[in-house]
Amino acid sequence: MRSSDIPEIRSLRLFESMSDSAFDSLMQAAYLQTFPAQLDLIREGDPADFLYVLTEGCVEMYARTGQRETTMGMVWPVGAFILAAVLKDAVNLMSARTVQKSRLLLIPASNVRSAFEADEAFARAIVTELAGCFREVVKEQKDLKLRSSVERLANRLIRFDREMGGTGAFDLPYDKRTLASHLGMTPENLSRAFNTLKPYGVEVDGSRIRLTDMKSLNGLARPDPLIDDRTT
Amino acid sequence: MRSSDIPEIRSLRLFESMSDSAFDSLMQAAYLQTFPAQLDLIREGDPADFLYVLTEGCVEMYARTGQRETTMGMVWPVGAFILAAVLKDAVNLMSARTVQKSRLLLIPASNVRSAFEADEAFARAIVTELAGCFREVVKEQKDLKLRSSVERLANRLIRFDREMGGTGAFDLPYDKRTLASHLGMTPENLSRAFNTLKPYGVEVDGSRIRLTDMKSLNGLARPDPLIDDRTT
DNA sequence: ACGATAACTTGATTAACATCAAGGAGAGGC
DNA sequence: GCCTCTCCTTGATGTTAATCAAGTTATCGT
Known part of the structure; x- marks a missing residue:
């Protein structure tokens, strides 16, 4: 080597x-x-x-x-x-x-x-x-076991954003098909889940994501450190 | 002590x-x-x-x-x-x-x-x-992630039976409410899942379970050693 | 044994999610 | 450049599971 x-x-x-x-x-x-x-x-x-x-x-x-x-x-x-x-x-x-x-x-x-x-x-x-x-x-x-698919997506987006600098804008690190499977849903439902999150300030353009209303997104996602924090 | x-x-x-x-x-x-x-x-x-x-x-x-x-x-x-x-x-x-x-x-x-x-x-x-x-x-x-709730129940029953001697008859080791939650379903759906399994030889009397048609139950459950075996 | 309480079951309804079937947008090849 | 292919999206429909609302059966304490 x-x-x-x-x-x-x-x-x-x-x-x-x-x-x-x-x-x-x-x-x-x-x-x-x-x-x-x-x-x-x-x-x-x-x-x-x-x-x-x-x-x-x-x-x-x-x-x-x-x-x-x-x-x-x-x-x-x-x-x-x-x-x-x-x-x-x-x-x-x-x-x-x-x-x-x-x-x-x-x-x-x-x-x-x-x-x-x-x-x-x-x-x-x-x-x-x-x-x-x-x-x-x-x-x-x-x-x-404790979240719906939309909640899982919302929390994952919040986590991606945090891991990639917390700027509110990032590219999905892998394709949506895989993301869907990781989140335990179908690609079709991932698309629909993104639409559901639009009113919460989630803008999607291909793999580019912008989170423009963190407050309302957090309100929906209700992140839990005992689920979403990677450090503990 | x-x-x-x-x-x-x-x-x-x-x-x-x-x-x-x-x-x-x-x-x-x-x-x-x-x-x-x-x-x-x-x-x-x-x-x-x-x-x-x-x-x-x-x-x-x-x-x-x-x-x-x-x-x-x-x-x-x-x-x-x-x-x-x-x-x-x-x-x-x-x-x-x-x-x-x-x-x-x-x-x-x-x-x-x-x-x-x-x-x-x-x-x-x-x-x-x-x-x-x-x-x-x-x-x-x-x-x-890979099984429906009925399949999860079927496989769990097969496993209980194996762990308790493989006689085809055993008592549930804890109450149905907890079993439902462990399997990721509601108590109501657990009841219905038991009914779904009746044609596959699953007889329920309170907490007493009898499995009278292992062949057909296995056919539905399709147990997978990489999920159901505790030893590996 | 009795009543009180909790656990479980059943049916009706609603919500969540999957599937099926097209269509469209983008990336890569030539 | 255009073609092709894959990935993604959208809509219609079907399935699965959750919720709501009673009932019914056990269980427990006295």
């Missing part, structure tokens, strides 16, 4: 506190690879052979049963995924595919597990990471 | 591999207490002051936003809850209340965190526990 990529991976919270020797041996076993858009990386049900670390691009986590499919989450740089399956030496519960051209570090699962055994600091960092992942999914589940 | 309770807590996967000294100091700081039914133990938004370990009874995890409330999961003996919030020294994302009279071990959060710092084996056990918790929530989310 390119040595120029190592510092940014090293700076991931997951790796920053581990010993140099453990980190180096992990990196020596790892592959850094660039993948084109829309490429399937992992398939649910398959054994978790690698821990994936995304350094550039964007990855969609999704799941299927029977004919139905849904987006479970999006991964942004620098982020790791399928950590839980790797640690439990289990099969993946979710599939993953690139959204855009993406650069990924693939660390063989067995090396991750032995680093976990050998390096105490790494084991501890994993705990923090996993606890965070768990809490994210719990928040997603609360969002799904 | 009663010393007679220690062995069963010690045998929890979370504690079994930790050193005697770390375990003893955790237990010395802990309180073992019995609570009546329907008592609120923790409230979402409050700091996670204790790690809870349920040794007898049953606890419901639930969440609220605005006026709406939903059941997030049930805890059975011997099980720990709000581990993630304790480790992150964060606020609880879920509330908890006893369903029946229950016996609980309360371990101060700061002691859990220092045991986590001091005892390597404990830190590793926590990873396994957390990875398992994460995967459980992911499965719940797939269940919610």
Whole structure:
């Protein structure tokens, strides 16, 4: 792998506190690879052979049963995924595919597990990471069970805006079809939900969103820090 | 606390591999207490002051936003809850209340965190526990997003039956109102869903359930190991 | 055993959301 | 430039699930 990529991976919270020797041996076993858009990386049900670390691009986590499919989450740089399956030496519960051209570090699962055994600091960092992942999914589940689809959209828009600088104007970070699936609705209903939000100051032009009446949008969305804050 | 309770807590996967000294100091700081039914133990938004370990009874995890409330999961003996919030020294994302009279071990959060710092084996056990918790929530989310309410009920009944011996007859482990909320539906719709399942061999008499045509019930439910198996 | 209370069921209605079927707008290829 | 294809939108319709309103059956306490 390119040595120029190592510092940014090293700076991931997951790796920053581990010993140099453990980190180096992990990196020596790892592959850094660039993948084109829309490429399937992992398939649910398959054994978790690698821990994936995304350094550039964007990855969609999704799941299927029977004919139905849904987006479970999006991964942004620098982020790791399928950590839980790797640690439990289990099969993946979710599939993953690139959204855009993406650069990924693939660390063989067995090396991750032995680093976990050998390096105490790494084991501890994993705990923090996993606890965070768990809490994210719990928040997603609360969002799904306690809100209507229009409320979910409104809150997601507020969150996008906040994450992208809070200027009240931003581009959707991925396409509407995927956003709909992530929010647990159909593309048709996402369109209609955007129309429902028009009176609340939500202007849509392609992927460009402008929020011109945050007060009234907040009134509808009623954001809840225990669902919408990513920091806690 | 009663010393007679220690062995069963010690045998929890979370504690079994930790050193005697770390375990003893955790237990010395802990309180073992019995609570009546329907008592609120923790409230979402409050700091996670204790790690809870349920040794007898049953606890419901639930969440609220605005006026709406939903059941997030049930805890059975011997099980720990709000581990993630304790480790992150964060606020609880879920509330908890006893369903029946229950016996609980309360371990101060700061002691859990220092045991986590001091005892390597404990830190590793926590990873396994957390990875398992994460995967459980992911499965719940797939269940919610990929299935209709009737399918969710059918699969839950199949799972109850399996967990309780696979005899085709069992009592619902908690009341229908809570089951409905856990499955993401109203009590009225749960009733109707049971009626929908009657032609598939689902007989209901109060809380007594009999599954008399597993083949046809499985045909409707189409259980998926990546959603319904608790072991993987 | 009795009444009071809560849990559950049923039916009627409404609301939310999905599906089906076109149409239109935009991006990329040549 | 135009064509093609995909993505998105809109409207009509159908399905699913929530709500409202009684009833009915259990459960609990005395």
